[in-house]
Amino acid sequence: MSYARLRDRLSSIAEESKQIVTLPDGSVDYCYRVTGAGGDRVESPAALGRHLRAGDGETFPIELVDVRPGGQAVNAATQVHALGDDATVVGHLDHEVLADLPFETHSMGPPAAIHVFAFDGEEVLFPERSSQPPDWNVDDLTAVVDWDRIAAADALCCTNWAIYRGLTGVLDRLAESADGVPVVVDPGAIELVVDADLETLLDALARAESSIDVALSVNRTEYETVAAVAGVPGEPTTDHAEAVRSALGISAVVYHGADDAIAATPSDTISVAMLETGDPTLTLGAGDRFSGALACALARDWPWEAALSLGNACAAAFVESAETADSEALDARLRDHR
Numbered sequence: 001m002s003y004a005r006l007r008d009r010l011s012s013i014a015e016e017s018k019q020i021v022t023l024p025d026g027s028v029d030y031c032y033r034v035t036g037a038g039g040d041r042v043e044s045p046a047a048l049g050r051h052l053r054a055g056d057g058e059t060f061p062i063e064l065v066d067v068r069p070g071g072q073a074v075n076a077a078t079q080v081h082a083l084g085d086d087a088t089v090v091g092h093l094d095h096e097v098l099a100d101l102p103f104e105t106h107s108m109g110p111p112a113a114i115h116v117f118a119f120d121g122e123e124v125l126f127p128e129r130s131s132q133p134p135d136w137n138v139d140d141l142t143a144v145v146d147w148d149r150i151a152a153a154d155a156l157c158c159t160n161w162a163i164y165r166g167l168t169g170v171l172d173r174l175a176e177s178a179d180g181v182p183v184v185v186d187p188g189a190i191e192l193v194v195d196a197d198l199e200t201l202l203d204a205l206a207r208a209e210s211s212i213d214v215a216l217s218v219n220r221t222e223y224e225t226v227a228a229v230a231g232v233p234g235e236p237t238t239d240h241a242e243a244v245r246s247a248l249g250i251s252a253v254v255y256h257g258a259d260d261a262i263a264a265t266p267s268d269t270i271s272v273a274m275l276e277t278g279d280p281t282l283t284l285g286a287g288d289r290f291s292g293a294l295a296c297a298l299a300r301d302w303p304w305e306a307a308l309s310l311g312n313a314c315a316a317a318f319v320e321s322a323e324t325a326d327s328e329a330l331d332a333r334l335r336d337h338r
Contacts (some may be wrong), residue, residue: 076292228337
């Protein structure tokens with residue numbers, strides 16, 4: 001029933017658009033296909049591993065098949081814009097690939113370079129470390145956009161803390177100057193971060209909660225990493241998600257997975273099953289679409305069931321088509337769903 005009710009809510013987004021700001025990353029994604037013996041495409045990372053272990057050749061040619069805009073903040077803003085809200089991305093966008101984004105942008109410098117090895121429905125990422133900004137902070141943000149523009153947004157989507165550690169400073173400043181704004185925090189590849197560093201993010205989330213409504217949006221690997229550092233290790237279930245949220249002391253812990261999405265809040269814990277999809281076309285960026293859609297829903301104070309349904313629908317549409325779905329596409333997709 002949650003998806004049937006979602007159709008009724010989609011039209012309300014166009015009726016009154018909200019201001020959603022995403023920050024601070026950006027990337028240029030170079031996508032490659034891998035071939036093996038006889039020129040056959042290697043269909044999965046596991047297959048490539050088997051070829052390497054078996055010694056089936058020493059050369060695996062790669063073919064550049066696409067160069068596209070990327071980065072969690074850019075992907076989330078793309079989904080916000082597609083749904084009809086006013087998206088603004090403050091990120092690292094100084095590249096021709098990112099020059100024509102169809103929404104408001106403010107650039108803080110060159111983007112990261114990400115090499116994406118694409119298989120059938122899954123991807124492996126190889127970021128160039130030299131392209132990652134090591135010392136980004138809130139001053140870099142306010143150098144290109146007025147702080148009041150950030151604090152006055154109807155919702156924020158803060159992404160990729162795993163690279164942009166200065167996001168803790170952004171959260172601290174929001175705690176001082178914002179009042180009740182929902183902030184979706186999608187922290188990036190935190191499994192690569194040492195526990196002591198991750199604790200600084202979790203502490204900043206708890207501090208910010210005094211003034212803003214923090215929703216930590218994580219996939220399965222990120223969820224289990226946060227849970228372990230929070231002292232309640234385990235897998236994402238409704239009961240366990242509430243234990244993690246309580247340990248963190250924030251408004252919501254939101255898990256987005258292949259089978260369901262879960263939101264644990266102080267008043268309730270909600271689970272919404274994922275929409276069925278056909279063969280996946282592209283998974284890279286689906287979680288970012290979920291977080292962008294979540295920000296749109298929270299900006300309207302939607303019930304959590306509706307918010308999770310919107311996030312799931314946007315993520316499922318992207319996985320199946322590799323296209324960011326607008327409200328019309330979502331309505332068509334949901335029309336026959338019961």
